[in-house]
Amino acid sequence: MxxxxxxxxxxxxxxxxxxGPDRLTSPPQDRDRETKILGHARAGIPVYLLIDRxxxxxxxxxxxxxxxxxxxxxxxxxxxxxxxxxxxxxxxTAEF
Numbered sequence: 001m002x003x004x005x006x007x008x009x010x011x012x013x014x015x016x017x018x019x020g021p022d023r024l025t026s027p028p029q030d031r032d033r034e035t036k037i038l039g040h041a042r043a044g045i046p047v048y049l050l051i052d053r054x055x056x057x058x059x060x061x062x063x064x065x066x067x068x069x070x071x072x073x074x075x076x077x078x079x080x081x082x083x084x085x086x087x088x089x090x091x092x093t094a095e096f
Contacts (some may be wrong), residue, residue, distance in 0.1 A: 042067050047087055051096050053077065058093050060084070 040048045041064040048061040048069065056077045061069035062084045075081045081091045 037061060037069065038067050041065070041069050047084060049083070049091075051077070051093065053096065058096075 037048055037050070041061070044064050046062060046064065050059040050061065052059070058075045058077055058079075058081050060073045060075075060081060060083060061071065062073075063070035071084075075093070077096055078094050081093055083089055083091055
C-alpha cells in the first residue's frame with residue numbers, strides 16, 4: 001500500500017483517502033455507476049467522483065437532489081479535473 005498524500009496540496013487526493021466520496025470502478029460496474037451514485041445523492045453527499053479506468057474517464061457528480069445528482073461532468077482520464085465545492089480544487093488524474 002502506498003502512503004497517502006496530503007489532500008490539501010494540489011494532486012494530493014487519492015481514492016479512498018477519506019477526504020470525500022470516490023470510487024474506482026470494479027465488476028459489476030453497474031453497481032458503481034447506478035446504485036452507489038443514487039445512495040450518495042440520497043444521503044446528500046455534495047460531490048461523488050467516479051474514476052472509470054475501463055472507459056478511461058472521470059465523472060464528477062455534484063448538486064445532489066432527492067435520489068440523483070443534477071450535474072455530471074465527464075473528462076478523459078489523465079487530465080486535470082476541476083472539483084466543485086466544498087472540495088474546490090483541481091485533481092490531476094494522470095496517476096489513475
